Amino acid sequence: MRLADFEMYRELLHRHTGVDLTPDKSSLLDARLTPIAKKWGYPTFESMTIALRGVPENALIIDVVEAMMMNETMFFRDARPFEDLKNTIIPYLAKERAKYKSLRFWSAGCSTGEEPYSIAMAVKECGTPLKNWDIDIIGTDISHSVLSKAREGHYSQFDVQRGLPSPMLIKYFHQADGGGWQLDPSIMNMVDFLHSNLLDPVRDLGPFDVIFCRNVLCAMDDAAQTRILDNLARTLEPDGFLILGDEETLPTSCVSLRPLPDLPGFYGPADGTHRMDRLEKLKKTSGT
Numbered sequence: 001m002r003l004a005d006f007e008m009y010r011e012l013l014h015r016h017t018g019v020d021l022t023p024d025k026s027s028l029l030d031a032r033l034t035p036i037a038k039k040w041g042y043p044t045f046e047s048m049t050i051a052l053r054g055v056p057e058n059a060l061i062i063d064v065v066e067a068m069m070m071n072e073t074m075f076f077r078d079a080r081p082f083e084d085l086k087n088t089i090i091p092y093l094a095k096e097r098a099k100y101k102s103l104r105f106w107s108a109g110c111s112t113g114e115e116p117y118s119i120a121m122a123v124k125e126c127g128t129p130l131k132n133w134d135i136d137i138i139g140t141d142i143s144h145s146v147l148s149k150a151r152e153g154h155y156s157q158f159d160v161q162r163g164l165p166s167p168m169l170i171k172y173f174h175q176a177d178g179g180g181w182q183l184d185p186s187i188m189n190m191v192d193f194l195h196s197n198l199l200d201p202v203r204d205l206g207p208f209d210v211i212f213c214r215n216v217l218c219a220m221d222d223a224a225q226t227r228i229l230d231n232l233a234r235t236l237e238p239d240g241f242l243i244l245g246d247e248e249t250l251p252t253s254c255v256s257l258r259p260l261p262d263l264p265g266f267y268g269p270a271d272g273t274h275r276m277d278r279l280e281k282l283k284k285t286s287g288t
């Protein structure tokens with residue numbers, strides 16, 4: 001791909017999603033965009049590039065942007081955040097929200113659903129403390145194609161082999177007739193999937209007790225990260241928890257959030273009201 005063309009695609013992706021591609025992705029773009037050119041009836045990849053420089057149809061832009069996204073994910077990715085959720089965060093929230101018996105979770109940038117379904121399984125595994133509670137889990141993504149896959153709840157052998165503990169596979173999946181594994185409706189019904197761009201202000205979604213926004217910001221520059229983090233901070237309860245990916249942290253330009261002491265990867269509103277003494281106690285009793 002010519003450098004000028006790469007820059008055009010890079011700018012398009014950045015403008016729509018905040019994701020900033022590095023030049024080493026040039027051949028990957030070639031491979032991913034050639035089938036889109038074919039789908040849209042462009043004789044060559046270059047003719048699609050020319051069309052995109054003009055006034056392209058919105059549906060073409062959506063297809064091109066989706067083809068350039070990185071959607072890598074897996075069940076219980078990195079394990080530790082889900083352990084902390086089960087052993088520290090949920091016990092804390094079970095006490096703090098006991099009066100309302102309601103908890104709301106958001107998987108922001110949920111890809112094909114493994115993350116919000118892992119949250120649902122972790123909640124289910126908590127058992128009695130959350131019995132008869134109202135549990136709301138929302139998964140959102142900018143890509144329509146990953147959301148359709150997420151809504152199907154059907155995963156390949158490869159998908160379930162990565163990260164999903166065998167007891168969870170046996171308990172919450174069954175082998176599908178045509179191959180692969182189908183997630184149980186008791187978990188699927190706990191999650192709602194919605195299309196949303198994290199760069200846009202969040203309307204009618206919050207507030208949330210826990211937001212997972214993992215492995216989404218790492219591909220973005222500081223300005224896009226800050227814009228998204230400010231949007232997330234506005235939807236977080238004053239003592240709610242934001243969980244970022246293992247390789248991610250707050251950019252210095254983000255002042256709406258702060259790291260929570262002794263909970264690596266967990267953040268709260270800058271002016272938050274967490275009862276850290278209670279969190280500390282729970283961490284000690286849960287042995288984490």
Ligand SMILES: C[S@@+](CC[C@H](N)C(=O)[O-])C[C@H]1O[C@@H](n2cnc3c(N)ncnc32)[C@H](O)[C@@H]1O
Binds near residue numbers: 070108213
């Ligand atoms: C690498 S995946 C991470 C999935 C999951 N959170 C995890 O950690 O396994 C990043 C996801 O973020 C989505 N994404 C990227 N930019 C976005 C934006 N501006 N708005 C909403 N979703 C976005 C992508 O479509 C992709 O599915």
